[in-house]
Amino acid sequence: MLDYLVSIALTAGIYAIFALGLNLQWGYAGLLNFGHVAFMAMGAYVTVLLSMNGVPLLLAVLAGMILAGAAGAFLGMATLRLREDYLAIVTIGFSEILRFVLLNWSTLTRGSFGLFGYPRPFQDLVGIRDYNLFLAGLVLAVLLLVYILLETLARSPWGRVLKSIRDDEAVAISLGKNAFSYKVQALALGSAIAALSGSLLAFYLQYINPNNFQPIETFYAWIIVIMGGSGNNRGTILGALILWGFFSTTRFMEGYLSFSPTASSGARMVLIGLILIGLMMFRPQGLLGRKEELSIGR
Amino acid sequence: MADEVLSAISICKGFGGILALDHCSIRVKEGAIVGLIGPNGAGKSTLFDVISGFLTPDGGSIVFSGREILGLPAYKIARLGLVRTFQIPRSLMRMTVLENMMLGAQGQAGERLCNPLIRRHKVMAQETEIREKAEEILEFFDLQRMRDEYAGSLSGGQKKMLEMARALMADPRLLLLDEPFAGVNPALADRLIEQIRILKEKGLSIIIIEHAIPYVLALSDELYVLNKGAVLASGRPDAVISDRRVFEAYLGEGA
Numbered sequence: 001m002l003d004y005l006v007s008i009a010l011t012a013g014i015y016a017i018f019a020l021g022l023n024l025q026w027g028y029a030g031l032l033n034f035g036h037v038a039f040m041a042m043g044a045y046v047t048v049l050l051s052m053n054g055v056p057l058l059l060a061v062l063a064g065m066i067l068a069g070a071a072g073a074f075l076g077m078a079t080l081r082l083r084e085d086y087l088a089i090v091t092i093g094f095s096e097i098l099r100f101v102l103l104n105w106s107t108l109t110r111g112s113f114g115l116f117g118y119p120r121p122f123q124d125l126v127g128i129r130d131y132n133l134f135l136a137g138l139v140l141a142v143l144l145l146v147y148i149l150l151e152t153l154a155r156s157p158w159g160r161v162l163k164s165i166r167d168d169e170a171v172a173i174s175l176g177k178n179a180f181s182y183k184v185q186a187l188a189l190g191s192a193i194a195a196l197s198g199s200l201l202a203f204y205l206q207y208i209n210p211n212n213f214q215p216i217e218t219f220y221a222w223i224i225v226i227m228g229g230s231g232n233n234r235g236t237i238l239g240a241l242i243l244w245g246f247f248s249t250t251r252f253m254e255g256y257l258s259f260s261p262t263a264s265s266g267a268r269m270v271l272i273g274l275i276l277i278g279l280m281m282f283r284p285q286g287l288l289g290r291k292e293e294l295s296i297g298r
Numbered sequence: 299m300a301d302e303v304l305s306a307i308s309i310c311k312g313f314g315g316i317l318a319l320d321h322c323s324i325r326v327k328e329g330a331i332v333g334l335i336g337p338n339g340a341g342k343s344t345l346f347d348v349i350s351g352f353l354t355p356d357g358g359s360i361v362f363s364g365r366e367i368l369g370l371p372a373y374k375i376a377r378l379g380l381v382r383t384f385q386i387p388r389s390l391m392r393m394t395v396l397e398n399m400m401l402g403a404q405g406q407a408g409e410r411l412c413n414p415l416i417r418r419h420k421v422m423a424q425e426t427e428i429r430e431k432a433e434e435i436l437e438f439f440d441l442q443r444m445r446d447e448y449a450g451s452l453s454g455g456q457k458k459m460l461e462m463a464r465a466l467m468a469d470p471r472l473l474l475l476d477e478p479f480a481g482v483n484p485a486l487a488d489r490l491i492e493q494i495r496i497l498k499e500k501g502l503s504i505i506i507i508e509h510a511i512p513y514v515l516a517l518s519d520e521l522y523v524l525n526k527g528a529v530l531a532s533g534r535p536d537a538v539i540s541d542r543r544v545f546e547a548y549l550g551e552g553a
């Protein structure tokens with residue numbers, strides 16, 4: 001039972017951090033990032049590859065965040081002067097290209113064979129038996145930090161400018177705000193946060209390969225953000241908890257039903273889809289979103 | 299001339315086939331209110347878009363406070379103190395009235411990504427100042443009791459007021475008002491006239507686009523009439539308004 005709770009805490013925590021990055025971009029700045037998983041993958045691979053080559057773990061994690069942040073900023077700078085949907089197209093393309101590079105650059109990444117046996121934080125100190133419990137604690141601590149960081153920013157003048165850009169960019173510009181720069185900043189910061197979740201995911205899985213980073217992961221982040229209520233950090237965390245609570249309970253129940261794994265994973269997605277449709281019909285603002293924000297429209 | 303805050307000279311702007319602005323020139327003296335009238339589609343709002351940097355003209359020159367601003371990005375022009383409002387009010391719907399206002403303040407340390415984290419005290423102190431100023435201006439526009447409402451829930455007239463109040467938060471030197479009286483009820487309009495006069499006394503220069511001619515006459519030191527993208531007449535308001543060509547331009551609109 002404890003193992004079960006620990007595994008939910010780990011996955012939900014990691015995906016909460018992952019989705020918080022997207023919530024900053026979409027919920028606060030109104031940016032369509034459809035390739036969020038790419039930045040998670042960058043975090044995981046950079047951390048693992050550097051630490052396997054002797055770079056201290058903390059530095060390796062930071063390097064992943066910086067690289068992902070730079071990549072996010074670069075994609076923003078390349079597309080944000082065009083129409084807003086270009087960002088969506090380019091990010092989704094970027095995430096798939098990155099996955100193919102990871103698959104094919106086998107001298108570096110060992111392709112679909114994957115990477116394993118890499119260092120994890122404090123693994124010698126904690127020991128293998130309690131490691132997941134320890135890691136869950138670490139993940140929750142990181143989640144708390146990221147949450148506090150994002151809430152502080154959301155309530156700050158910086159967050160106010162971001163929200164104004166989401167609502168009507170022309171107003172922000174007419175009041176002297178460099179909207180372009182703020183969007184790039186939101187992309188960079190959100191991507192760096194995704195990279196952080198990627199490092200943690202790598203520590204949890206002990207084995208990474210490019211197929212961990214399919215487009216479906218981006219889709220999960222979107223479900224989490226929309227379910228919790230766009231622009232609401234607490235909602236995002238709740239969304240992650242619900243999604244992974246749902247996944248693990250259904251996986252648990254699989255044992256009693258005689259579904260094949262593919263059939264049951266398909267059934268799970270159908271169920272998630274139905275839940276999402278139901279939510280959009282009865283609570284379109286998301287679980288913790290504010291109704292007034294929707295009824296007044298744009 | 300030294301006492302000119304703005305001179306936009308020979309501005310041209312075409313949209314495909316239409317010449318929205320055709321060698322249009324306008325000058326604003328420091329501390330003056332300039333009225334800008336003309337039939338629908340004359341190019342008034344387009345002129346604002348060009349002056350404020352939201353549109354790039356095909357030709358011309360714009361000097362603001364002794365500096366050529368043509369080609370500067372719109373946000374930089376606003377930072378120099380040339381602030382525009384929009385004809386159709388653009389409220390930040392999902393932000394409160396107070397948040398709308400506070401956004402307008404310039405030079406906010408907390409708008410830099412790191413400052414809210416590492417210079418909390420400075421940011422908070424500045425926030426308190428900005429909030430006080432916002433509440434003062436809201437009072438001035440009779441919007442104080444709406445401060446915590448979402449801007450999206452305001453009436454059309456209130457949105458118009460908020461649009462102007464928010465622009466004032468930026469401490470502009472030159473304010474471009476695009477039809478500030480549209481949708482504002484007559485009682486409030488009288489109040490608005492008083493307030494615009496107070497702003498002028500404080501040294502603000504203003505260009506007002508307005509269809510309601512009595513309001514324009516009540517406020518303007520100088521009047522420009524635009525027709526088909528060009529200045530048809532300009533000068534002292536009473537002289538301009540009795541110019542036959544102006545009357546005909548408005549009549550021509552119906553034909």
Ligand SMILES: Nc1ncnc2c1ncn2[C@@H]1O[C@H](COP(=O)(O)OP(=O)(O)OP(=O)(O)O)[C@@H](O)[C@H]1O
Pocket residue numbers: 313316318336337338339340341342343344345385
């Ligand atoms: N973005 C645009 N694209 C194409 N044509 C435009 C655009 N903006 C304005 N126009 C055209 O330019 C001309 C001038 O429009 P503008 O909005 O400046 O007029 P206006 O004087 O403000 O009129 P109104 O009193 O109705 O507000 C019109 O013919 C209009 O249709």
Ligand SMILES: [Mg+2]
Pocket residue numbers: 342343344385
């Ligand atoms: Mg107009």
